[in-house]
Amino acid sequence: xxxxxxxxxxxxxxxxxxxxxxxxxxxxxxxxxxxxxxxxxxxxxxxxxxxxxxxxxxxxxxxxxxxxxxxxxxxxxxxxxxxxxxxxxxxxxxxxxxxxxxxxxxxxxxxxxxxxxxxxxxxxxxxxxxxxxxxxxxxxxxxxxxxxxxxxxxxxxxxxxxxxxxxxxxxxxxxxxxxxxxxxxxxxxxxxxxxxxxxxxxxxxxxxxxxxxxxxxxxxxxxxxxxxxxxxxxxxxxxxxxxxx
Amino acid sequence: xxxxxxxxxxxxxxxxxxxxxxxxxxxxxxxxxxxxxxxxxxxxxxxxxxxxxxxxxxxxxxxxxxxxxxxxxxxxxxxxxxxxxxxxxxxxxxxxxxxxxxxxxxxxxxxxxxxxxxxxxxxxxxxxxxxxxxxxxxxxxxxxxxxxxxxxxxxxxxxxxxxxxxxxxxxxxxxxxxxxxxxxxxxxxxxxxxxxxxxxxxxxxxxxxxxxxxxxxxxxxx
Numbered sequence: 390x391x392x393x394x395x396x397x398x399x400x401x402x403x404x405x406x407x408x409x410x411x412x413x414x415x416x417x418x419x420x421x422x423x424x425x426x427x428x429x430x431x432x433x434x435x436x437x438x439x440x441x442x443x444x445x446x447x448x449x450x451x452x453x454x455x456x457x458x459x460x461x462x463x464x465x466x467x468x469x470x471x472x473x474x475x476x477x478x479x480x481x482x483x484x485x486x487x488x489x490x491x492x493x494x495x496x497x498x499x500x501x502x503x504x505x506x507x508x509x510x511x512x513x514x515x516x517x518x519x520x521x522x523x524x525x526x527x528x529x530x531x532x533x534x535x536x537x538x539x540x541x542x543x544x545x546x547x548x549x550x551x552x553x554x555x556x557x558x559x560x561x562x563x564x565x566x567x568x569x570x571x572x573x574x575x576x577x578x579x580x581x582x583x584x585x586x587x588x589x590x591x592x593x594x595x596x597x598x599x600x601x602x603x604x605x606x607x608x609x610x611x612x613x614x615x616x617x618x619x620x621x622x623x624x625x626x627x628x629x630x631x632x633x634x
Numbered sequence: 635x636x637x638x639x640x641x642x643x644x645x646x647x648x649x650x651x652x653x654x655x656x657x658x659x660x661x662x663x664x665x666x667x668x669x670x671x672x673x674x675x676x677x678x679x680x681x682x683x684x685x686x687x688x689x690x691x692x693x694x695x696x697x698x699x700x701x702x703x704x705x706x707x708x709x710x711x712x713x714x715x716x717x718x719x720x721x722x723x724x725x726x727x728x729x730x731x732x733x734x735x736x737x738x739x740x741x742x743x744x745x746x747x748x749x750x751x752x753x754x755x756x757x758x759x760x761x762x763x764x765x766x767x768x769x770x771x772x773x774x775x776x777x778x779x780x781x782x783x784x785x786x787x788x789x790x791x792x793x794x795x796x797x798x799x800x801x802x803x804x805x806x807x808x809x810x811x812x813x814x815x816x817x818x819x820x821x822x823x824x825x826x827x828x829x830x831x832x833x834x835x836x837x838x839x840x841x842x843x844x845x846x847x848x849x850x851x852x853x854x855x856x
Contacts, residue, residue, distance in 0.1 A: 441754055469760030479755035483773050493759035496769060538755075545759055 392417050392549050392580045393438055396449040400433055400442060407433045408444070409604035415549065415582055420575045422591035422612075423584045425601035426627055431584040434601065435551050438582065439471045440464045453548070469497060472542030476554040478534040480526040480541070486513070487522040490541045498545070505544070512540035516570050532563030536570055543574075550574065552583035568594075588631055592616050600624045642821040646812050650829055653808035657833070660726055660794040660804055665787055667730035672737025679742050690738065697735035703796055705732055710800050725797035733790045740786060744779035745771060777848045784841030788834050795830070805829050 393415045400408040408430045415421050423431045436442040438450060443459050450457050457467055481489050490509035494500040500508075513519050516536040526534060535555055542550060552571065556564045568590050575581060575594050585591050591598055591612060598615045600608040600623075608621040619625050678690035697705065709728040713719055719727070748771050756766035798807030809826035813819040 439758060441758060465757075465760050465762050468758055471758075473755075473758040475751060475755065475758075477751055479749070479751040481752065481755070481770055481774075483777065492769060493756075493761065496765060497760040541759070 390417050390454070391415060391451070392419075392453060393582070394449075394451040394454075395434075395437070395444075396451070398434065398437055398448045398450065399445040400430075400437060400448070401445055407604050408437065411601075411604070411606050413582075413599070413606065415580060417580055418578045419597065420579075420581045420595050421583070421597050421599060422595035423582065423599045423601060424586070424588070424591060424627070429601040430604040431601050432553055435473075435553050435582060435584050438549075438551060439468050439473055441473070465497075469545055470548050472539075472545060472547035472550045474535070474538050474542055474550070474552050474555045476557050478526075478531070478538045478558075480529075480534055480538055482526050484526075485522070486518070486524050486526070486529075486537050489526065489537060490544045493541070494544050509540070509544060512543050513537075515543075515573070516540045517566065530563060531559045532566045535559065535567045539567075539570055539574075549580040549582065552581065552585070554584050554586065556585070556587060586631065588616070588628070600627065602627070638818050639821045639824065642812070642816065642818055642825050645816070646808070646822070646825070649808050649812065650805065650825065653803055653805045654829055654833070656722075656802060657791070657794055657804040657829075660722065660729065660797055660802065661787075661791045663726040664729035664733060664794065665790050667726070668733035668737045668786075668790065669783075671730060671734030672739075672741050675734065675738035676741035676745065679738065680745060694735045694738060697732055702729075702732050702793055703799070706796055706800065721797070721800040721802050725794075725800045725802050729790065729794060729797065732793070733786060736786050736789075737783065740779050740782045741775065743782075744775040747778055748774050777845075780841065780845045780848060784838070784845075787841070788837060791833060791837060792830060 391414045393413070395411055395413045398408050398411040398413070399406070411430070411434055413421075413434065423434065425431050433442055437444045437448070440450075440457070440459055444450060452467060452470065481492065484492060487506060487509050490512060491502070491505040494505045494508070495502060510519070510522065513522055516539055518533060518536055518540075521529065521533065521537070526537070529537065539555075555571070556567050559567065564587070568587065571581070571583070571590075572594055583591075583595075593612075595612050597609055598612050599606055600615075600619070600621065602623050608615070608619060608624045610619075616628065619628060675690045675693060678686040679694075681687060706725070706728045709731065710721070710724045713724050713727060752770050752774065753766055756770040757763070761769065794804060795806035797804060798810060801807070805826050809822050813822040816822065
């Protein structure tokens with residue numbers, strides 16, 4: 390069963406054609422890594438999945454096999470089912486850690502405060518920050534912020550998690566702690582799509598790697614095959630650039 | 635001079651004290667209304683509805699483009715020709731309409747200054763546009779609006795002196811009456827100025843306290 394599927398996904402920003410007919414399927418429990426040069430449309434593809442960007446007309450996004458119509462369907466309900474983690478965390482600075490995590494379950498799903506809090510504490514435990522529930526975002530390191538952001542997304546019990554370059558804004562020594570959390574999630578069977586520049590990580594965790602260039606998916610494959618023996622010339626060029634940087 | 639200054643302070647003490655109460659009431663009423671007006675017009679300005687934009691731009695443009703004393707007289711005679719209002723309420727309303735335009739711009743700026751990522755993060759969690767505004771954007775905007783709002787409030791406190799010309803017995807009008815009677819205009823206006831100065835200083839401290847109260851993370855950090 391595919392959790393998410395796109396068919397001829399197109400997106401224009403004004404005259405700029407950013408996505409040119411991307412077809413993506415993600416099966417339940419699958420971890421898909423999207424790589425590619427900057428400006429290739431990776432993030433836009435990810436953001437079209439939860440309709441932070443509305444795809445052009447004629448594009449199709451299916452969630453659990455159901456096509457979603459951005460004109461008529463309640464996109465808030467759709468987004469509830471997908472967690473997203475951003476490059477720059479976007480924690481809510483006026484809420485402490487635990488309230489960052491409980492605010493959506495309480496106000497969107499109507500989960501009682503005590504229940505939301507108990508769940509938030511479990512999640513903080515899971516991301517390795519059990520002692521930070523009363524801390525403010527401004528007091529956390531980048532890696533800690535990102536782990537709280539992951540917990541915040543998980544608190545909504547999403548069917549799929551979307552990661553948009555979640556380690557790109559981190560100091561190098563803080564990358565591992567965030568990747569560890571993502572790895573744990575993958576091991577727990579979470580369906581995930583991640584845009585990433587961490588090739589080693591993609592290779593280790595992903596079930597499938599997708600290469601994008603100029604708004605198109607140009608190659609995909611199982612990581613061991615993909616990284617050792619890419620068939621597309623552009624993939625080879627990209628990989629040799631990032632791996633030998 | 636010091637003895638005559640003391641005479642003014644002493645002999646007009648109760649008059650100025652009462653007048654201070656009126657000035658504070660004028661300020662409180664007009665600024666409370668100004669905040670409401672400002673909030674509504676900030677949303678009009680940010681709205682995607684062109685009519686709302688036009689209304690907001692017209693209001694802000696007219697108020698900013700005319701001197702307060704003209705607006706005050708215009709509204710006073712305008713309002714009191716339609717409904718019977720005391721000069722206190724007419725004055726408060728006029729001050730509110732004036733300050734509301736500036737408050738609208740302060741709120742608009744504060745709302746727009748919040749990183750778009752905050753909105754996206756809220757939406758990605760399933761919040762509606764309205765919920766995201768209420769729970770995520772507005773609380774942060776209020777916090778950011780406090781310093782310029784405090785500034786605007788101080789201006790509003792001082793602008794309330796113009797209501798003297800509508801015959802409201804606030805600090806400035808009390809000073810005018812007193813100076814005409816005691817022939818000590820220099821000392822009398824000096825005292826009036828001191829009353830305003832003390833009020834503004836008290837207000838500044840309160841705004842600063844509010845700023846700290848509304849920034850719990852910064853409070854915890856320091």
